[in-house]
Amino acid sequence: MSTPGDVLVLFGVTGDLARKKILPALYRLVERGELAVPVIGVALTDWDDDKLRSHVADSVHAAIPSVDAAVLGRLQASVHLVAGDYADPGTFTALAKAVPEGAFAVHYLAVPPSLFGTVADGLAAVGLAERARLVVEKPFGHDLASARALDALLAKHYSESQLFRVDHFLGKEPVEDLLVLRFANTLMEPLWTRQWIDRFEITMAEDFDVADRGSFYDSVGTVRDVVQNHLLQVMAYLLMDAPLTDAADDQRDAKHTLLRAVRTLDPSEVVRGQYAGYLDTPGVAAGSTTETYVAATFHVDNWRWSGVPVHLRAGKALPVTVLDVVAVLKPPPRPLFGVAGASADRIRLRLQAGAGVTFTLLAKRPGGGDVPVEIPVTADFRQVLGTMHEPYERIFADALAGDPAHFARMDTIEEAWRIVAPILDPGTAPAGYEPGTWGPAAAATLPGPQGWVELPPPAR
Ligand code: BG6
Numbered sequence: 001m002s003t004p005g006d007v008l009v010l011f012g013v014t015g016d017l018a019r020k021k022i023l024p025a026l027y028r029l030v031e032r033g034e035l036a037v038p039v040i041g042v043a044l045t046d047w048d049d050d051k052l053r054s055h056v057a058d059s060v061h062a063a064i065p066s067v068d069a070a071v072l073g074r075l076q077a078s079v080h081l082v083a084g085d086y087a088d089p090g091t092f093t094a095l096a097k098a099v100p101e102g103a104f105a106v107h108y109l110a111v112p113p114s115l116f117g118t119v120a121d122g123l124a125a126v127g128l129a130e131r132a133r134l135v136v137e138k139p140f141g142h143d144l145a146s147a148r149a150l151d152a153l154l155a156k157h158y159s160e161s162q163l164f165r166v167d168h169f170l171g172k173e174p175v176e177d178l179l180v181l182r183f184a185n186t187l188m189e190p191l192w193t194r195q196w197i198d199r200f201e202i203t204m205a206e207d208f209d210v211a212d213r214g215s216f217y218d219s220v221g222t223v224r225d226v227v228q229n230h231l232l233q234v235m236a237y238l239l240m241d242a243p244l245t246d247a248a249d250d251q252r253d254a255k256h257t258l259l260r261a262v263r264t265l266d267p268s269e270v271v272r273g274q275y276a277g278y279l280d281t282p283g284v285a286a287g288s289t290t291e292t293y294v295a296a297t298f299h300v301d302n303w304r305w306s307g308v309p310v311h312l313r314a315g316k317a318l319p320v321t322v323l324d325v326v327a328v329l330k331p332p333p334r335p336l337f338g339v340a341g342a343s344a345d346r347i348r349l350r351l352q353a354g355a356g357v358t359f360t361l362l363a364k365r366p367g368g369g370d371v372p373v374e375i376p377v378t379a380d381f382r383q384v385l386g387t388m389h390e391p392y393e394r395i396f397a398d399a400l401a402g403d404p405a406h407f408a409r410m411d412t413i414e415e416a417w418r419i420v421a422p423i424l425d426p427g428t429a430p431a432g433y434e435p436g437t438w439g440p441a442a443a444a445t446l447p448g449p450q451g452w453v454e455l456p457p458p459a460r
Contacts (some may be wrong), residue, residue: 001404002161005106005133006037007099012110013041013052013081020113021168022110023393024063029250030075031068033348034397035055035318039079040098042091053450064281086111086118089125094127106399108135116155124157135164135399138229139220140408143424146419151410160410163219164399169230170406171391171398174355174381177239178325179251181349183355189242191329191347200310201326201452204231205318209275209435210292221290223420232259232416233408234351235310238325239300243287248405252412259415261302268425269297272430273440275317292316295443296423311447317435322458323351337362337372346453354459356380356390380459 012018018041029035040345041052054081060067079386082098084091096101099105100300105128114137123129123298134154140148196271204226210217217225234257243250278284293315300310329345346360356379362372381388386425400404431440438444444451 002114002404003104004133004402005400006103007105008035008037008039008396008400009042009095009099009105009107010039010110011042011086011108012117013320014045014047014055015110016108017110019055019059020063021390021392022108022396023059025390025396026073027060027067027075028390028393029397030078031071033417034393035075035078035400037078037400038100039075040082040095041079042082042084042086042095043086044082045081047081047083049079049081053079066182070369082194086122089122092122092126092128092305096128097125099128103131105132105215106135107132108396108399110137113137113141113150116150120154120157129157129162131163133162133402134158135395135407138168139224140165141417142220142224144414144421147410147413147417148430161404163410164404164407165410167229167233167408168391168395169233170408171394172351173388173394174323174349174351175234175237176406177355177381178234178349178351179243182238183242188347190256192307192327194308196329197308198328198330199308201324201328201446202231202235202312203322203324203452203455204312204314205320205322205438205455206316207318207321208392209434210278210281210284211315212282216283218281218284218290222292222294222314222316223423225293226359227296227312228416228420229408229413231312231314232262232419233412234323235262235298235312235413238312239305241304246335248403249409251405252409256409256411256415256445258300258302259419261300261305262415262419263299263301264419264421265296265298265423267422267426269446271295271440271446272423272426272428273315273433273443274430275315275433275435278317279436285370289427289429290448293318293430293433293443294423295439295446297446298419309447311452313394313439313443313452315439317433318438319436320355320455320458321434322455324455325349325351326453328453329390335445337370348456350458354382354456355382356382356459358456376456382459395406 078102082095189447239256240258245252272291295313298310348358350356358376358378363375365371365373433440
């Protein structure tokens, strides 16, 4: 059993991520009674406790439409500030004084990865690395070698069981639901093999562009930003074998085994794109070859999936914002109803926006003759299950409780870097595409001449 946190220390409390995601998530946790420990914010700032508390209120109001004043008051009362430079040992001495004697601390680093080592050293120097967990934000490395180097820095002071690496897609309930849908239903799992599935298509589309994140985005691109981490984690949940038990490390073992079987990408099965106008974004280097779109075919060399391609596309400035997985089933052996090649068998797992599942079936059209027509059989999870929790609510609740299931283990991160390595920084110009379109023309037939399965619009 993991030790629950007695205090939450939030490095980067004045930053963007804290304002947009973390502080609103902490409000929700207080509301549900899942956060009852003091929160110590750390940042290089001239703020005091009062200024931090009004910042907490502003962030919560900006993100949550109807705020309960009593809940907000409880969160504000639990918040304290330790201001200082992370490179200054005095900051950590002050922090050590603020952490209650003997408390088990959860240190959350919402700071750039270049500072992870400095903060880890600072914490260790004042004895705060013992009786503690360290939670670090993505990106974890820039490639395999830098991920290992970063891990070595942290491993000086922390064991693997103390290190929680955030991938906020693992905190998305519809992503986790892939496991429940697959392994809790006899309806799904027997179909989920090369015997019945022809191919998968995974789409992560965003209808917005890089906007004010030019300099960050230009140094990463789509593959590092969302494929190496978020989408390979989704793929692992989608394709892994059943874990031995629901325990965190059994799940993570199953994901790791799956990723080991994913073949290193072949650049000839990859299309990179860049939307027109990207080069004018502030912070983007002149003549940058960073991709804002990628489509790739993955192959899984294991018993279950041999010969079943997984086509994946992700990009900015596309027509819609959606995260979607389609399993295209093999057609029945004989086209009895005159629809050769028109089999509708598809299972769509919509992960956002508007999570749900749709089985596309063929049924007889009313009237004479056996004329099959497509009918969608859909469950909208929001309607039947109610509102889901936001990813950062799950991440903080689990980090405090010490449940590592929704954090990325180092071995899966290493496999993911290995898989994408051949398409990092190819140095060639990506193909152009117009904002609001589905990426470069060359990507349209990546899954085959029939193209990608048409996506229904996202739920509002
Ligand atoms: C982040 C990426 O990790 O995930 C962003 O840096 C991307 O570029 C975002 O937009 C998507 O996350 P969500 O939760 O908004 O779907």
